[in-house]
Amino acid sequence: MSKLDVAIAGELNLDLILYGLPEQMPTERELLASNFAITLGSSSAIVAHNLAALGSRVGFITRIGDDACGNMAQVRLSASGVDTSRIVRSEGALSGITIILQHERDRHILTYLGTISELRFEDLDLAYLASARHFHLSSLFLQRALLPRVPELFQRMKQAGLTTSLDTNDDPDDRWGGVLEEILPYVDVLLPNEREAMKMAGADDFEKAVAALSERVKTLVVKLGSLGAMAIQDGRRFTAPAAQVQVVDPVGAGDSFDAGFLHRYVRGADLQTCLAYGNRCGAFSTTAAGGTEAFRDPTKLREFLARSG
Secondary structure, eight states: OOSEEEEEEOOOEEEEEEESOOSOOOTTSOOOOSEEEEEEEOHHHHHHHHHHHHTOOEEEEOEEESSHHHHHHHHHHHHTTOBOTTOEEETTOOOOEEEEEEOSSOEEEEEEOGGGGOOOGGGOOHHHHHTEEEEEEEOGGGOTTTGGGHHHHHHHHHHTTOEEEEEOOOOTTSOOOTTHHHHGGGOSEEOOBHHHHHHHHTOSSHHHHHHHHHTTSSEEEEEOGGGOEEEEETTEEEEEOOOOOOOSOOTTHHHHHHHHHHHHHTTTOOHHHHHHHHHHHHHHHTTSSTTTGGGGOHHHHHHHHHHHO
């Protein structure tokens, strides 16, 4: 029996979220927010945290600074049940942080990378990662020190018998290339949103994008926001509608979908079940600030999943 259900290598940082900001933000003005929250951030950590909250055994490897932000982020992640024993600390370095400026319709996302981009291949305990049933990586283009060897990392996980998944998230440089093409042959589940799928495929038409990507990975799963999610596997298309909730904060909804999907996937559920469960978890995350706060209440989580299931 595997020691872990899911092993994740990636980034760990806090999110500072400001709510109720004006749509237009002129410089040299005192602009007021209506509320704020400090939450566990970073796509990789949100997936790990929420997987553990759902009951998966999760191991996490990252590099953080020896500062207060890094300490707080690790404590939050560990409290969910994630094994953080392999986290590497950089003495004298600052952990990354993301500032999210939430407007009525859109948001600005500003990130100071700090140690987010400093995780190296040499930092990884490959035997520990390989002790899992499944390997997941998020925020591909932020893993700048690790990026050149990510294809090797995925190849090694596949050779060890693990299934794998990748959520690239956004590319800050908007290039969407490099080693991505080398990684895809070793990816079992690719988890973009609609925009990311089109960027990866270099297509301005969604159907053309999913047709191209579904030929390059075993299972393509696309998150469609209020329209739910879809998947293509072996030429067959599956869809699941979004769960209806009163949205408080959309931050981390896609990562929470990943957590729900993978929680069912590693247990052998069919694609339709994985999509529906992912949608429910993504919806639940929007009922509180940030991507993990809703999942910190196990009673509400169980009640919501029971009602929506």
